[in-house]
Amino acid sequence: MARKLSMKQAINEALDQEMTRDPSVIIMGEDIVGGAGSDGERDAWGGVLGVTKGLYAKHGDRLMDTPLSESAYVGAAIGAAACGMRPVAELMFIDFMGVCFDQIFNQAAKFKYMFGGKAQTPVVIRTMVGAGFRAAAQHSQMLTPLFTHIPGLKVVCPSTPYDTKGLLIQSIRDNDPVIFCEHKNLYGFEGEVPEASYAIPFGEANVVREGKHVTIVGYGLMVHRALDAAAALAKEGIEAEIVDLRTLSPLDIDTVLESVEKTGRLVCVDEATPRCSIAADVSAQVAQHAFRALKGPIEMVTPPHVPVPFSPVLEDAYIPSAERIVAAARRSLKEGKH
Amino acid sequence: MASRTPTIGIIANPASARDIRRVVANANNLQTADRVNIVLRVLTALASQGVEHVLMMPDKSGVRALLARALKREHNLQHRFPRVEFLDLEPTSTVEDTFQAARMMQAAHVSAIVVLGGDGTHRAVVRECSDIPIAGLSTGTNNAFPEMREPTITALAVALYANGRIAPAEALVPNKLLEVAITGHAGRGQKQPAVRRDVALVDAVISTERFTGARALWRPESLAAVYLTFADPQAIGLSAIGGLLQPLGRRDPGGLALQLSEDPQQRRLMVNAPIAPGLVRAVGIAHMEPMVAGRPFVVTQEAGVVALDGERELAFDGADRVTITLREDAFPTVDVARCMQVAARDGLFRLPSRSH
C-alpha cells in the first residue's frame, strides 16, 4: 500500500530533502524552531502548527528563528537570495504581508528586471492562507491575487500532499521568488506521497476529475469543495470537469481553455474576495480567448466582499460551500445553447 | 550688599562620548535625551534658588532642538524654569563652538559656567575663559577632570555661590593646568616665529601618530610622553599611568612628567593601566620626574601630535619646539561638596516652620 502523508508532513519532507541535498538552503521565520533564548525545550514548536518540527535536529543553525519583524527577516531572506543562497522564509500568515510587502513586491520581484537581467532572487516565502480556523479577519485571508498581480513573482497554491511536496521542491529549486501558499485547513489532509524526491513543474494545472458538462476551476481548499460538488452533481447526471490550477503564476490558462472548449460552461471557484480575484482573472481570460466556445455566461463562486468574520456560523457562510458550487454549476447549464 | 540676579552659563557638549572608543573599547554612549535631562535637572535646581537667567551654547546636533521641545512641555505642565537664552553664535559642530561660547559668556559676565562634557570639553572652556568658576558634569568618554555627581546638586551649589550665599573663599578651589607652546620657524616676512598655544587640565600626551584623525588615543604603542597636572589612582584615562605609580592630588603642588618607551632596554618599569574606559594596557616607562610650576619642559620627540586631555589636537614636526609648563592656581572651580557642607552648616536650605 502506498505511503500516505499529511500536507504538513509533505512540507516537512520537502524541506528536509532539499536541505540535505543543497547546503545553500536555509529556513528563517518566527518560531520555526521555537524556544529560542528561553530555558525550556529547543524545537519547542517547530512552527506555529508544527510544520517544521524535527528539522532543527538534522540541520541545526540553518534554521533561524527570527524576532517579530517581517520587514527585516523577509528582506534578509531576499538579500541573502540575491547573494547566492536559497532561503525559505516563513511568513506565518499571509495576512502579515502588509508589514513586509515592500521587500517582496518592490525588491525581490523587481531585481531581475530593474538590474537588466543581471540578478536573480531564488527565495521562497512559505505562508499560510485561508479561512475555516475561526481565526477571524486578520488571520484568515486568501490574498493570492495581491501577489499574482505583481510581475516577477511566482505564486503556488497546492491542494494535495502529493502536489505540495513536488511543488515545494520545485519552488526551492526555482531561481525566481516564489510565494508558496499553504492552506491551514489542509495541513491535516492526507494523501499518497512518494518517499523519493520529485519536482512538479510550474504552470501545469491538473485535471483532477474529467467531465463533459461543466468546467469547474479552483485551487487550494476550493478543489476539495469542487470535488464534493461534483459528486452531488453526478447524482443528477451532470459530469463536472475539475481543473486544479496548482500554480497561479505561472498560470496554465491553456488547460482551462481546452476544458472550456470541451464543456462550454465555466464555474470559477475562489476563496479570495471577489474584486480583482483569481476567479475574475481566469474568467476574463476565458471570455477573451474562448468566447465562442462558451455556451452560457461564466459563473464565479467566491465569498462576499467582506472581511472574514469570527463567529463560526458566519465564517461557514463566508467560505464558498459545495452547495453554492452545485448551484452555480446548475445555473451555468440553464442558460444558452445546449 | 544688594543682591544681583546672577546669570549662569551652561555649555553642554552634544558631541562628547560619540567617538571611536564606543567601538574599540565598549565606552559609554550618552544619549542626547539624557544630556537634555541633565540640563533640565540643572535648570530646575537653579530655579529653586531663584536664578532667573541662563545663557546656553547653541548646537546643531540635537540638544537645542530637543531642549526646546522639552521646555515647551514643561511650560504646559506649568513648571518654573529660568529664562534660557541661547548665545548668538552659528554652530560649526566643532570645538570652536565651545571656545566661542566660553568667550561670549565671559564677556557677558556670567557668574559661573556649568559644563557638560568630558575632559576635552572642560579644557576648551578653561582655555578661553579661566576667570569664571566652572562646575563640571561628566558626560564624556574620559572623565578624569569633572566629577561624577548628580547634576541637581551641582546646580544647587553653583546657585548658592552665584547668589552670594556662600563666599568665594569657601565655594571655590584653585586648579592646576598645563600650558603647551609650539614655536615654529618664522615664516616669510615675519619677524617673530609663529607660536601656537593651548592648555590641558589633566594630561598633555605626546603621540607619535602624526595626524589628528579620529582624535581619541587608544594605542599605547603610539604614546611617547605624558605630562600630568594630577594623577589620581582612581581616575580613568592616560593620567592613570601616573596615578597608579605616584599619586598626586588636584590640590597638591607640582605635576608629573613621564617618558614612555616600548624598548626593553630603555624602560625602567611597566604598568598595566586603564588608559580608556574598558581598555587596560601595558605601558613601559623610561623616566619619571616631578614638574615644578613655571618651569618649561622641552619635548624631546621629533615629530608627532600633542594630545590634550585625551584628544589629538596639535601636530608638530622637526621645525617646531614644543614646551609644556605647569601652572598652579590657574583657574577656579566650584567645590560642590564643600558648598553643600557649608549649606548644611549654615542652614541655607532651612525653611521657616509654620507649625508653631
Add this chain to the structure above:
Amino acid sequence: MPSANPFPLERGQLLQAYRTMRTIREFEERLHVDFGRGDIPGFVHLYAGEEAAATGIMMHLGDGDRIASTHRGHGHCIAKGVDVVEMMKEIYGRKGGACNGKGGSMHIADLSKGMMGANGILGAGAPLVCGAAVAAKFRKKGEVAISFVGDGASNQGMFLESLNLAAVWNLPAIFVVENNGYAESTSRDYGVAVDSYVDRAAGFGLPGVTVDGTDFFAVYEAAGEIIKRAREGGGPALLECKMIRFYGHFEGDAQTYRGPGELDDIRANQDCLKKFAAAVTGAGVIAQTELNAVDKEAQSLIERAVKEAKAAPLPTAADLTTDVYVSY
C-alpha cells in the same frame, strides 16, 4: 623635498581616494548641467558634497563585501567600483547600461562588484544588507555588508527592524547614516525625534560613532575600526556621518528651504575635496600638480562616459518584456 607621510594611507592610496572623490564630483556636476539642459530622463539625486563618506568607507571593502544604497546612489556605486561609463549609459536609459537601461538612476546595481543597488524605497536596503550579512556568515570569509541610509530614512520601520535583527543575530552588517540634515525638504530638527543616530543604535545595544562626514580621514579611520570589528565577528555597528549635500533632494529642487547664505558657506567651507587636498598638500605628501592631473583624468572620463552614453543604442520593443523571470 617630500615630507614623511603622516597619514595612515600610502601615497598611492591617497591619490586613489582623491581620484574616487573627484570622479564622483565630476560625474554629479556633469549630471547637474546635463539635467538642467533637459538631456536626462527621469529623476536624479546628486551626491555632490558627500564624496568623503562613500570613499572613506568603500576603501576598506572588496568585491565580496556588499553594500545597499538609497536613491542618492551614484557616489556609492562609483566608490564601490561600478563602471562609470555603464552608469552614465544607465542614466540615459541605454542598452549596455549597468542595468541595460531597465533600472535608471535610482536602481543602478552591479552584483559582481557587491553593489546591491541604489533603491527607490528608502530604508529597503537595510533588510537586504542583513541578508547579505547572513550569506557572508555562512560563507565564512570575513566579509561584511553595509547599508547606507539618510537621516530621513532612519525613521523607516524596516531600518529600525534591521538594527534589531542584526544585533540579535550578531551579523557582520554595518549601518551608515548619512546625516545631511534634510529629508527632501524637511529638516531633521522636525522629522527626527532626537537628532542622534548612534542613540538609536544604542537602543539595540549596538555601538555607534559620529564623525564629520566631510573629513575623509575621520571617516576612513572610524570606518576602518568598525569594519575590522565586524570582519572578526564583533558584530554590527552604526556610523553616523554628518555631512552636507550641495544640490537639492532631486535635480530641479530650488532648495528654498535652505537658510540665507547656507549654500554659499557650504561650497566655501565644507567641501570635502578641498579639505582633503589642503591636508595632503599641506603635509607635503602630494603635490597640487598631481591632484590637478587627477582632476583632468576624471573630467575626461566623465566626458567620454557622456559621449558613449549619448551614442549607445536605445533598448528595443523586445527588451520591454525580457528578464522579468529567470524562467517562466
